[in-house]
Amino acid sequence: MASRPIVLPGELLASNPKVAGSGTYIENGKVYAKFLGLLDRTDTSVRVIPLKGRYIPSVGDVVIGVVREVAGNGWVVDINSPYQGFLPASENPEMRQNRKPNDVLDIDDVIIAKVLNIDPKMKVTLTMKDRMCRAVRFGRIIGINPARVPRVIGKKGSMIRMFKTELGVQIVVGKNGLIWVSGDRRKVNIVEEAVYIIESEAHTDGLTDRITEFVKRKKGELNGQ
Amino acid sequence: MKLNDDIILDIRRDYVLGKLRDGERIDGRAFDEYREIKIETGIIEKAEGSALVSIGNTQVIVGIKMQPGEPFPDTPDKGIIITNAELVPLASPTFEPGPPDENSVELSRVVDRGIRESEAVDLSKLVIEEGEKVWLVFIDIHALDDDGNLMDASSLAAISALLTTTVPAERFDIGEDFPLPVRDLPVSVTTRIIGKYGIVDPCKDEEYASKNFITITTDSEDNIVAMQKSGSYLMGEEMLMEIMETSIRKARDNRKLLKEV
């Protein structure tokens, strides 16, 4: 695999605006890096993969959030971002006639939702009309730095798959750094610990292998007991 | 209003509690175990004395400045210690610029009490002219990174800085410089109370799990020189005695580090 060099803000990446991808900006026809990240260059595009930073919502993202306010027409949801999300009552399939929003979701309830729309003022609208989405009424939420999310997912979802097959847990990774895990309590404990390891020491090669080994060992300890 | 920055810490609260129930802490420490403590002194040349103390990721810098001033009318034969803490917004996403809030006032007062009550600094040697002029000792606590237990980091930094302080007499034309007379080593030990558990040297995740703590400061002879129970909770006698034992023992350990300063 081609190595991905580190780029800093303002580094010139291309002279053809057509190739500009995420993490870049165009000025006078030139494409520059917008923030610190890894340069990912293909024949048709350049993009910068962020190494740090807050979660900034983008349409289609799966996020996990906490209800902070109940309004007459929906819910204000904290999505671990500079921007709160709004889930309109009409975007929650659990809303039926004669039910008020606070009968369905109350303050501090946790939901898995999708980003439906973002207006130019960064008003973020969420939806729960998707098979992934639900109110979280059991399981556990784990929180990590959003920039580490790709590591938890792994290459082509390999890390998530490993958790699922090794431990038989359900897991949904929110793009905003919140992760929902459900299953046997002790196995969820293993996932939680593994995720924190991934978050804190992800900088060495063979991460997936090492985490797999960790999970297998912990699972062995469980079965041995 | 809840700050958004804390959502991750909020979530980790359950993790902290779950671990404690299993008899563990999230970073694998024993309940009475400190994170690694590092003390660096003499880092601010312009200060009369200074120290940077880190306990794990928590970092506090203390600088000592001295100048001549008027004594208090009731203690004409003693120098004056003034302790001030700035929880600058750089140290935590939840600190805001502005005048000291109740937490920084509490922090500076608890640190001050330990130093004052242990009579760590011999204030009678800080008289320039009795009733007229004495040395003012400013202890300025500057928190740089708050990953929990600013209290103990601050008091360790304060005493370390005092230990390395030179009285700047020459600068003010009042004789020769001399080392600040420090004759005791007060050490504070802070225990976070989370449910029925008491854990020393809480990290930030642990502090978020509970607002309740108790700080006990002891001198070189294991006397208690300052205490502060903080938070709205009730503490049983038995727990208090247990914490006191632990605090005295841990203070002895930490005092050894000061002897190397």
Added chain:
Amino acid sequence: MDSKDIKLIIDGKRLDGRGFEDLRPIKMRVGVLKRADGSCYLEMGKNKVVAAVFGPREVHPRHLADPIKAVVRYRYNMAPFSVEERKRPGPDRRSVEISKVSREAIEAIVMKELFPRSGIDIFVEVLQADAGSRTACLNAASVALVDAGVPMKGMISSVAVAKVDDVLVLDPMKEEDNYGQADIPFAFFIRNDRIESIALLQMDGRVSKEEFVQALEMAKRGAMKIYEMQKEAIKTKYIMESEGEVNEIE
């Protein structure tokens, strides 16, 4: 004291032994604070400063938020023990002015419009002050912003030029600042390894236009050296951290 009373250049050297166009020794460390989104500790001569960046984050109180762009705050703060005479804690008029011009320099390169209604906070603590602390702070702030992953057009590097004993010197230290004939702090917007424009400019004292042009050129050469160090400091931290990512990230 009159500037004539003190000789600042002796045998073609400055009092600290530097040549006219030498910087003071500079040290930087990136990511030194755990709680901040980005941070940098920097020494420039006897200046010791630490910068932290938080955000973009929600603005409190809410009415301060701007519906179309991020609000940038910059707080230059001197520790009470950072100077010879203890400084009273909190902002004075000088700190307020420095905070303002520094914030404006940074605002010019941060892509505020990407984050309406949010806030980006930059806090810089001067632990020890020498001459040129504002330039040291800006250099640290620029690195901390990059470390925080904040979108920017480029970076900022800052240095001052002083006129002492009728010659121009780069990066003045205390005595040159106190007794010199002029002090000109600069900060430059640097993109793709090139200085593109001036982000901060102040001046007090007296210089001719020709001297100013010379000072500008000298400052640009100095700023480029600082910029190389800033880049190096960031890359040193992240090359280690990112080596695994090549294979781990989709």
